[in-house]
Amino acid sequence: MSVPPQLERAHLIGIGGAGMSGIARILLARGAKVSGSDAKDSRAFLSLRAQGARIEIGQRAENLGEPSAVVVSTAIKETNPELAAARERGIPVLHRAQALALLMEGHRVACIAGTHGKTSTTSMLTVALQHCRLDPSFAIGGDLNESGANAHHGEGGIFVAEADESDGSFLTYAPSVAVVTNVEPDHLDHHGTPEAYTAVFTEFVKRIQPDGLLIVCGDDAAASALGEQAGVRVQRYGRTVTGEDDARVLDYQATDTGGRVRISLRGEEILVPVAVPGEHMALNAVAALLAGIELGAPVDGLAEGLGAFGGVRRRFEFKGRAGDVRVYDDYAHHPTEVAAQLRAVRHAAGSGRVVVVFQPHLYSRTKTFAAEFAQALSLADEVVVLDVYGAREEPQPGVSGALIADRITGAGVHYEPAFDRVVPLAADLVKPGDLLVTMGAGDVTQLGPEILAELDRRA
Template identity: 65%
Template sequence: MNSAGKDNALGTHVHLIGIGGAGMSGIARILLARGVTVTGSDARESRAVTALRALGARVETGHDAAHLQHDGEDPPTVVVSTAIRDTNPELAAAREQGLDVVHRSVALAALTEGRRLVAVAGTHGKTSTTSMVTVALQHAGADPSFAIGGDLTVSGTGAHHGSGDVFVVEADESDGSFTVFAPSVAIVTNVEPDHLDHHGDAEAYHAVFRRFLDRLVPGATLITCADDPGAEDVAVAGERAGFTVARYGRSATGAGDARLLDFTPDGTGSVTRFRHAGVERELRLGVPGEHMALNALAAFLAGVAVGQDPDVLLDGLAGFGGVQRRFEFKGRVRGVTVYDDYAHHPTEVAATLRAAREATGSGHGRRGRVLVAFQPHLYSRTRLFAAEFGEALSLADEVMVLDVYGAREDPEPGVGPALITDAVRLPDEHVHRAPSWEQVPAALAGLAADGDTVITMGAGDVTVLGPEVLRELAGGDPA
């Protein structure tokens, strides 16, 4: 086995099916940085695929058993995600050939071996919080390795093989696979039922977080949001298990906690006063929303837990530039500002819309309205949370709901945009079923006026519409 294999429990050759996805491409980046031979395939070309090829990966478009050929190379370890179906020809061929097949989370856990692991879990806020931990530690000179489910706005990447002894990961609970990690520091931002297509019911969803708690290494630190009932349940269980628990939020009262004292919106950012270890401190952020300030407090506590200076961490957080697709600024034309956001759960939708009102001053003497084009993600989630989506979207002034983005699911009879539009508590003239996909940008541009904010929102391909809205606002010319 060559030197690459010695630094990588997955072997000297790794093949990733669906390599262009956020999580998979991050693993590929780290493997490449460690000198591992990386091959893979994806259904389509993308910027992520192009970037991986430039780094030395061999990536094929489309899925074919022939892509597993390894003439003159070691047989590959094959990495898959939950999104890859058993009928995928490469997965089927790998099993027929007796190749090692591992889940994405298992592969990522293998990459963290030998490093202090900071794992960020929770229903909402994982990507932003993981990113904040990373940026704060980078500012402190720690050079952590990291794997995030989104790209940092400043660096444009969501993964890095660092020289430091800390590895920061976004620990995804959607399929329960985050229980493969063994964290030295674990953050649980909140626990609110989601992904019930996999977990079945709320109790099973809560139970997987208790199993995650069982994976913490002896002497680990658990960081939880004191304002969230589900996270508080995890904190209590953590204390019973003998872990050090640090809480953050308005309800946090312990000496090692970060208690939020005051939150003040400041343009497209905020200023937060909080108390930690008997000292009152100020946290400045360049991204809007109290939910983002809470995420930053979690990141602050994680940095403290791995031994970094509190003042240096706060300085690093002040420079946090955001994450792509998390209230990401896309442009401004004719006084209309366009953002894109990944929110796809009712709580996330509500938090983003509240942040939009704070950032724009809507409702505080200014005339600008908030317009949202929402693309539901998954038929099961739409069916289960239609009423909650309607309630959350009612925080906007104009609502347009697109067709459901099914992703890994097949359509369900009777499950569509109408379930959500019927639940929105706004006058009918302000609630719109999206026209055909091609007509959405023009329709949004037609609704918007000087001073308004338009947000394209959802976990699907709605993200591509922001630039098109800007072009429509500019009269068809590039924004």
């Protein structure tokens, strides 16, 4: 498939980001000339450079060269020297979502949206379609454990994409199949109010092709309500759905390796194995199954693919074992995600205790949901709360991890704002048989291997 003319010589600012590196990977596979820059080196650069990308560390105007377009994400500020130079020289500037929309042209597009579960659901659908030998193109906000990649240019005429609502940029897409897993207020730093956040999903479903399909979780009131407003076909899934075309969950059983979900669909019972733990993941698998059926894949093949799904990096990712202590890493950074994941972790821990090292993400989210985070984290036995990972935000007076730690009940609580003290503290807390999970969207992901090394050293 050809490269869109606007992207024949693309320069990506922040090329190491999850979304940007995926676009670069697809462009390179299609034969485009790709350059980019980032503030620091990244493991993603190894494969991109091997494919022919020119990548500079540090951002300077002279890095631009002569691109046909400059691609940016919302995180890139107008003061960025490369973006400022592109504006001054009249070089077209595209948002990441606009570039991805150009790459989708000529494909049958499936977009997965929702406050929670979109990365996992997109990944499940991708792997299930690959198992059916349909070779989809895909762009995901995480690396598949099967391939280690977050994006791929396929030859199957299907494009599967995670649709990010955080900045409203998913309104650029016009999918023929759309999934909305749930809708719960988040990213209020951008949207401002819960009502505005919900409204952007209403606009998203209006973007579905007239002959397309909207798939929503019927157990989530806000997601289900979108189906009432959609001007396209709607299919629901969940325990509470009753429509003739809906996928009703009859039963979920946890297993040692994940779980099994049994559904009723158009008068037929289907058993779907899920290779990752938690009923929330089983619901994601059902959504992926429905989207795959709509895209023309066989039910049996999709179910087999879902059973073989190996997970996504940072989604309850096993990091290793030190003696009888298992260590995992998870991206959960919203109270609902934290609670759902800890319920799954509890089953995986068996008779052992659950120890969580949690790093709040964004000052605005911490301030808004401190009580909800505390309630979710109370499901663990021991909790270490780090200070806030600010990401794109400046610190707010009085907002720290202590807002959450001070509200946790029913668990041992340890607030540790000093990042370098977390590893020995976590090593002190765990006992043989425990399951420890590092959790959050920031650099807490670095700590799992360090905790394992410290436990090995002590042993």
